[in-house]
Amino acid sequence: MNFDIGDGVDSAVNYILDNFGPLLDFIAATIGLVTNSIQDALLAIPMPVGLAVFVALSLWRVGPGFAVFTGLSLWLVEHMQLWPAMMETLSLVIASTIIAMVIGLPLGIAMARSDRVAAAVRPVLDLMQTMPAFVYLIPAAMFFGLGAVPGTIATVIFSMPPVVRLTNLGIRQVHVEFIEAGNAFGCTASQLLFKVQLPNAMPSIMAGINQTIMLSLSMVVIASMIGAGGIGNTVLTGIQRLDVGTGFEGGIAVVILAVILDRITQSLGRKRAGIWRVLFQKTARQETAEAAA
């Protein structure tokens, strides 16, 4: 017996295309506005200023050693002529992460507050994560054509699960005595959420956001197949022409961006390093050593 699921999916896509045109246009316009304005803003920044901002962020959030790495690696990207492509990729990552957070945080909160919502959402998240990433490209391209908008949408679908899961997990793991304390002192449901649950779930939520950023970076490269642009194009060109050198250059640039984003966003979950400590070149490890001595 044959089930023709593929046909069913095809006709569903066609049905949506025929009947929800205005809605699709609205979504496309909204996402396009977010993506394009971020992209325009990033591309308008001159390279030296952009590089300086990254180095300063690395110094502030991570430490002097990492700031040196950031400076050198971005200088390398510039000399591979990949700076504009990298900014395009970065803008796609930022746009899709923002959208993933706007949808994912409330969804994670809803999951944490209701076992039923959690039970309903969990299989969908599993599906989103395990489905081969290329599969999202097809409906995204069909609904929204080619370009940055379908690329962003496919990226959001692929990268959203971690922020949802870890928001849910983080809130559920808040110690029961904190919840009791909140309730005992007369919190309403929303006060409990904003004053007790979310602040205490922050490390977990930040880890989720970090994972979402990493996943969206990997998806943005794949999304170049439907014209999302950015470093993905370089990699794609390398594949199409069997040009190992070009492909490798693109790959290096992606890795550099990934490392920088990872280290900086990871540090957001921790306490701020403190600008004074950075200026005096004193790391936390040195301080512990001094205290021990």
Place this chain on the structure above:
Amino acid sequence: MVFATENDLSAQPTSTKISIKNVYKVFGERPQKALDLLSQGKTKSDILAATGCSIGVNNASFDIKAGEIFVIMGLSGSGKSTLLRLLNRLIEPTSGSIEIDGRDITRMPRRELIELRRRDISMVFQSFALLPNRNVLNNVAFGLEVAGIGESARKEKALAALKAVGLDGYSESRPDQLSGGMKQRVGLARALASEPTILLMDEAFSALDPLIRTEMQDELVRLQAEHSRTIVFVSHDLDEAMRIGDRICIMQNGHVVQVGTPDEIVLNPANDYVRSFFRNVDVSRVFRAGDIARKTQVTLIERQGMSAAAALERMKNFDREFAIIVGRDKAYHGIVSQTSLVEKVRAKAADPYRNAFLPEVEPILASEPLSNVLGKVAGSSWPVPVVDDENRYVGSISKSALLETLDRAS
């Protein structure tokens, strides 16, 4: 200072603050079925097997008076923490009524309940439950903040509460920078900041080491003396219960087994479970000198013209070596022994009683805890007389009586 000066009229020791009637708490999916089985006299384990429900609190009924420290005691799993949480409905009761100031809180709508928690009831937790993302001041001000009190007013109240627990100067510290005892002082300050009439304390001092625990108990009693609140204190430690409790409620398997003053419970335990609690208790802290003083010694009333020979005769008749001399108003005068009395009679002393008084006998006050007088009794060669506040003779404590009392504890 708000805490010291405010005179709360509801804190009359006689009026009922919290009244608990036939309260049940069943955990699980089918509470009604479990209650039915319970009324048929089924045991906890039968009900668990039949319905998957466990009985947390089983038909609890008692009153808590305004201004008293009411200790709920029991082993872990006895339902004491559950019972405490029913009082502010952190746990919803399955049936029964809980009245606070005459209002049944079990039927209270959610909004009123939140009001009640903000205004009247606050809570101190075993593991402190200080929010790690807030500094000490903002932790203390937490209850005021959620109640919507303005920033300057709540800061002022929070600082006053911190001062009351002796932590002024720590308002900018983070909770993880404080020791356990200090953390619980912050927890106490947070509970006091909203000036509640009821304080629920869940094993509040159990996580602290013994010295700090005693210090915190004293602190609580001191705060209670400054401004009396109704305190419901959950503990598994009888020593603690005896030290701070005006009355104690003992729970076993969800049942309230006994409610009474510390003395009542020690002198008259309801069953072996209750008795088992103070097998390890230091009885000398529980009892006062007056509790074990016995009038087994011969007492002689001193009056004009009483012959020493008659007194000696009585002592011999009762086979007693010592006699206590009291006045007509029962006032304690002194203690004599046969030997000292015979000596004075032979020497034809003018006033044989007075001169025969044994030296270095200081009577003990009846209100003195037994632990304070152990040395005095043990070091004395004769029974030590005990007097009340007005110097009236209450009885005496012999070494053998003392040993017997201490032995009961072990």
